[in-house]
Amino acid sequence: MSGTDITDIDLQTLRNWPLPMPRFDDDKEVRGHAVVVAGSREMPGAALLAANGVLRAGAGKVTIATAAHTAAHVATALPEARVVALAETPGGGFAAEGIRRLGELAAKADALLIGPGMQDEQASAELVRALLPRYALCKVILDAAALAVLRPPGGASLLADPVDWEHMRFAEPVLLTPHAGEMAHATGMEKKEIEADPRGAAQRAAQRWNAVVALKGALTIIAAPDGKQWQQQGGNVGLAISGSGDTLAGIIAGLAARGASLEQAAAWGVALHAAAGDQLAMRFGTLGYLAREIPAEIPALLRTLAQA
Numbered sequence: 183m184s185g186t187d188i189t190d191i192d193l194q195t196l197r198n199w200p201l202p203m204p205r206f207d208d209d210k211e212v213r214g215h216a217v218v219v220a221g222s223r224e225m226p227g228a229a230l231l232a233a234n235g236v237l238r239a240g241a242g243k244v245t246i247a248t249a250a251h252t253a254a255h256v257a258t259a260l261p262e263a264r265v266v267a268l269a270e271t272p273g274g275g276f277a278a279e280g281i282r283r284l285g286e287l288a289a290k291a292d293a294l295l296i297g298p299g300m301q302d303e304q305a306s307a308e309l310v311r312a313l314l315p316r317y318a319l320c321k322v323i324l325d326a327a328a329l330a331v332l333r334p335p336g337g338a339s340l341l342a343d344p345v346d347w348e349h350m351r352f353a354e355p356v357l358l359t360p361h362a363g364e365m366a367h368a369t370g371m372e373k374k375e376i377e378a379d380p381r382g383a384a385q386r387a388a389q390r391w392n393a394v395v396a397l398k399g400a401l402t403i404i405a406a407p408d409g410k411q412w413q414q415q416g417g418n419v420g421l422a423i424s425g426s427g428d429t430l431a432g433i434i435a436g437l438a439a440r441g442a443s444l445e446q447a448a449a450w451g452v453a454l455h456a457a458a459g460d461q462l463a464m465r466f467g468t469l470g471y472l473a474r475e476i477p478a479e480i481p482a483l484l485r486t487l488a489q490a
C-alpha cells in the first residue's frame with residue numbers, strides 16, 4: 183500500500199521550506215489569528231495547552247472557544263487569549279447554539295483548531311459537520327474528539343466501507359492529527375494494524391478523506407491527498423505524556439495561522455515539538471517534564487531553525 187517516496191523531516195527539509203515570516207510593521211491580525219475550539223468541564227487544560235502552542239509558534243492572536251463552566255478559569259490562566267464561552271450539552275460537549283458564533287469567529291480567523299479536550303464525541307462530530315460546510319474559510323485542524331466526525335453515525339468503518347465513506351470526503355482539505363488509537367477508532371481498523379503499517383494507513387486515509395493526515399507516534403507520518411509523504415522519527419519517550427498532543431495541535435494551528443500550508447504547518451510543527459522534547463529532556467531528564475513546558479521551547483527553536 184505504501185509508495186516508495188517519503189521525505190524525512192530533517193534540518194535540510196526544513197531549511198528548504200522556510201516558514202512565512204512577518205514584516206517588521208505587521209500588526210497582530212496580519213501575524214495570524216487562530217481560533218481554538220477546545221476544553222470541557224473535565225479537561226479545561228487542553229484548551230490552554232493548545233492556545234499556548236499557538237502563541238509560542240509565533241501567531242499574533244488566539245481566541246479560545248470553550249465550555250461556559252470553565253471559561254473564566256481558562257481566561258485567567260492565559261491572559262493573552264480572548265475567551266468565548268460556549269453553552270454545553272448534558273454530556274459536556276458544545277451545544278448547537280454555539281455554532282453560529284463559532285462560524286463568525288472562524289470567518290475572521292486564519293486557522294481553526296477543533297478538538298483538544300472536548301467531551302461528548304457525538305456533539306463534537308455534529309459541531310464539525312455543521313461548522314465546516316458553512317464556514318470553511320480558513321485552515322482547519324481537527325484533533326482528538328473532533329476526529330469523531332470521521333465515523334459515520336452507524337459506527338461503520340469508513341476505510342472498510344466505501345459507501346459510507348462517500349459522505350465523509352472533505353470538500354477542501356483539512357488537517358487531521360490522530361494518534362494510532364484515534365485512527366483505529368475512526369477507521370474501524372485494529373490499532374495493531376495501523377502500527378504495523380502507519381504509512382499505508384495514513385496514505386489511504388489522506389486520499390479517501392481528502393485530508394492531510396499527521397498520524398502521530400514515536401514515528402509520525404504526514405500524508406497528503408496528492409500522495410506526498412513525510413516522516414519524523416525524533417524526540418523522545420518523554421513526549422508520550424498527557425497533553426503533549428494538545429500542544430502539538432496548537433503549535434501547528436499557530437504556524438498555519440502565520441501562513442504556512444497545512445502540510446508545512448504539520449511538518450514544521452512535528453519537528454519543533456520533537457526538538458522541544460529533546461531540549462526538555464536535556465534540562466530535566468527524559469521522563470518527568472510536563473506538556474505545559476513544551477510550548478515555551480518553541481521560539482528559540484524557531485530562531486535556530488530559521489538561521490540554520
Ligand SMILES: NC(=O)C1=CN([C@@H]2O[C@H](COP(=O)(O)OP(=O)(O)OC[C@H]3O[C@@H](n4cnc5c(N)ncnc54)[C@H](O)[C@@H]3O)[C@@H](O)[C@H]2O)[C@@H](O)CC1
Pocket residue numbers: 224225226227228229297298299300326327361362363364373399424425426427428
Ligand atoms: N489537560 C487536559 O485537559 C488534557 C486533555 N487531554 C485530552 O484527552 C482526550 C482523550 O485523550 P486520549 O486520546 O488519550 O484518549 P483515551 O485515553 O480515551 O484513549 C483512546 C484510545 O487511544 C489509545 N491511545 C491513547 N493515546 C495513544 C497514543 N499516543 N498512541 C496510540 N494509542 C493511543 C488508548 O489506548 C485508547 O484505546 C483528548 O481530547 C485530549 O485532548 C489529554 O491530552 C490529556 C491532558
Ligand SMILES: Nc1ncnc2c1ncn2[C@@H]1O[C@H](COP(=O)(O)OP(=O)(O)O)[C@@H](O)[C@H]1O
Pocket residue numbers: 361398399400401402416417418419420421422423424425426427428429430455
Ligand atoms: N515514544 C515517543 N517518542 C517520541 N514522540 C512521541 C512518543 N510517543 C508519543 N510521542 C509524540 O507525543 C505526542 C502525543 O500526542 P497524543 O497521544 O495526542 O497526546 P495527548 O492526547 O495526551 O495530548 C505526539 O506528537 C507523538 O508523536
